[in-house]
Amino acid sequence: MSTAALTARAAQGFSLRASLSRNRRWALITSYVFLVLFAIFFLIPPYYMVVTALKSDAEVARMATNPWFIADGVTLDQFRILLTQTDFLIFFRNTIIVTVCTVAITMVVSVFAAFSLGRMKFWGSSILATGIFLTYLVPDTLLFIPLFQIVKAIGLLNSYWGMVLVYPTLTVPFCTWIMIGYFQSIPKELDEAALIDGAGHLQMLTKIFIPVALPGIIAAMIFAFTVSWAAFVYPMTFLYSADQQVLTVGTVTSLIRGDVYKWGMLMAGALVAAAPPLVIYAFLMDYYIAGLTAGATKG
Amino acid sequence: MAEVALRNVVKRYDNVEAVRSINLDIPDNEFVVLVGPSGCGKSTTLRMIAGLEEVTAGDIYIGGDIVNDLPPKDRDIAMVFQNYALYPHMSVFENMSFGLKLRKFPKDEIKKRVDHAARILDITELLDRKPKALSGGQRQRVAMGRAIVRNPKVFLFDEPLSNLDAKLRVQMRTEIKRVHQLVKTTTVYVTHDQVEAMTLADRVVVMNGGLIEQIATPQDLYHHPRTHFVAGFIGSPAMNFIRCRLEQNGAGQRVRISDTISLPVPASRAARFASVNGKELLFGLRPEHITEPRRSDRDASCEFAATLDVVEPMGMETMVYFTVDGQEVCGRVDPGSARGPGESMRLYADMDRMHLIDPQTGLVL
DSSP states (O other): HHHHHHHHHHHHHHHHHHHHHHHHHHHHHHHHHHHHHHHHHHHHHHHHHHHHTOHHHHHHTTSSSSTSSSSOOOOHHHHHHHHSSSSSHHHHHHHHHHHHHHHHHHHHHHHHHOOOOOOOOTTTTHHHHHHHHHHTTTTTTHHHHHHHHHHHHHTTTOOOHHHHHHHHHHHHHHHHHHHHHHHTSSSSSHHHHHHHOOOOHHHIIIIIIITHHHHHHHHHHHHHHHHHHHHHHHHHOOOOOGGGHHHHHHHHHEEEETTEEEEHHHHHEEEEEEEHHHHHHHHHHHHHHHHHHHHHHHH | OOOEEEEEEEETTTTTEEEEEEEEEEEEEEEEEEEEEEEEHHHHHHHHHHHHHHHHHHHEEEEEETTTTGGGGGTTTEEEEETTTOOOTTTHHHHHHHHHHHTTTTHHHHHHHHHHHHHHHHHHHTTSOOOOGGHHHHHHEEEEEEHHTOOEEEEEESSOOOOHHHHHHHHHHHHHHHHHHHHHHHHEESSHOOOOOOOOSEEEEEEETTTEEEEEEEOHHHHOOBBBHHHSSSSSOOOEEEEEEEEEETTEEEEEOOSOOOEEOOOGGGHHGGTTTTTTEEEEOOGGGGSSOOOOOOGGGGGEEEEEEEEEEEESSSSEEETTTTTEEEEEEEETTTTOTOOEEEEHHHEOEEEEEEETOOOBB
16 A cells, blocks of 8 residues: 555544544533533522521511522521421421331332232233332322321321321332332342242242342332422321421421411421432432333333 | 153143153263253253243152152252353352252351362352352353252253353363263253253253154264154254155165165165165265265265365365255265365265155154
8 A cells, every 4th residue: 555545544544533532522512511501400499498598587588688699697597496496306207207117118018019020920910010000100189089088087197107108109109110120120040040949939039139139129219218208298188287297298387377488497497308318319329220220121 | 869750741831832741761860961942842841840830741750759749949959040040149159058058057068068069160269259250151160069069869951051152161061071970960951052962961862842852872862863853953064864765776775866876775774674665765864974985995886976066174074065856965075085166076975874764754764
């Protein structure tokens, strides 16, 4: 090959590489622009909450100041009053009890249900699995009316234990569905090997399936936690005294009196209430994504 | 260790009969390979022995006892799967000891057995690793180790080498044979690879369409196939089958395979073939029995000329392809004597190795 031809080939190769790197640069720039826009869009509300929670009531009420900045200096009064002079800590405790119980019930029911529906093929198992998922599609804004009758009939109206009973109707179907997908993605030879090794179905579940499907189980746990922590319609309908109330409804009902909004405390309450999910997401996000992906693609 | 027996075993899925009344006796310590094409029922048979599939009809015996209704864990068998089926969250040691722990073996006994198996399989240094940190061959060794530690009555292998590359497969094949010679446990091994079947087995069971076609030693199977299917399935390249007519020629018989080629039937077979004189049959001869004329004491009437269509040099030998009466025939010749494509070549048919097959019944005569 002549020198000229070699030079032309080298130039062609260089231009291809340059074009690839230019493409990549544009892709990155576009990604960054959109990511920054999204981040700003989604971080504005939390920023507004933080700013408002750190202001005094007087500054919040004063229309002359800029609502986006703290003019009179940072104060933790809103948090102090919220934690000492309102029922916020009772709401917090109730929410923790309801959430822990809901997550526990959901996980036990869902893991067993998903294992039997996903792995132990029996007559009608696939119809049952579809049926369970369909129940998830009925919104709680429709379900609360018949559920009210049921909760009232069993004497759990105005008791947070009633929430422990009704929240799993929201969490169990979705968690079961996530875990059916996860369990089905585990090769069937694994349970056959366990059967031959001498494991019964319960041992197979506890010693093989749960450890192998841990990402999926954690994803389901996070989902159950989030639903339970943030539920609004059911506590709004079923709970009406402060000692039984949970965070979502309790904070709003106790800090809004008629047309008087305690903005500072509302924002402080929302921030404190958002902290536990934030911490859990931060630590378990990788599992959550892995679990959801497995459920979505292999289920 | 124990013998395994299958008596009229049937497996039916809805209206499909995967296994159709098979009988098989496997003596203690024997290495039996079930071989056949996909869907022939070999894996189903193995899974029925393991207890992973229910038997529709018939009986399965392990160590003289009927095990039809026993769950897998009570059959005292160990199985090695095609995809290894190692527990991904457990270390190699935990994988191997899982079955023993469930059976509540004392800790020192578990350690002794795992160490022993690890030494046999040369995986002692891998005991602390997780399966994902192992290569395919190492995983297969661990899967075998998990079977060995249990010291079961029967080993079951379900296509254990199919996921390995060609070189590793040969290595592991030798390894499996070595392990069997060491531990001497009754073994049932399923494969679709006839080379694996021939090299590993004490006896080979050839299955087709849910039935057993033939049970024989590898040598017997190769030289004395009982059916058209077995003759074609065992051997690579496959046996040549050519439509022919058996003709009486004076005192002897000849196989006419085309207008111009007829080959003499060995005198020793004359009596056996007397009843099919004049009939349309299939003539079977393996490629390795169609060569260039080699032996000095050869029968010249076994020679014929053929125009070669394709020539494939393999190094040690050369495959030559030609047609007889429109049917493709393969021969294996010495590389030095092979002609090129389109050229004519003298070939010699070793008629002592010939087979005649009745096309109606599919039986080798």
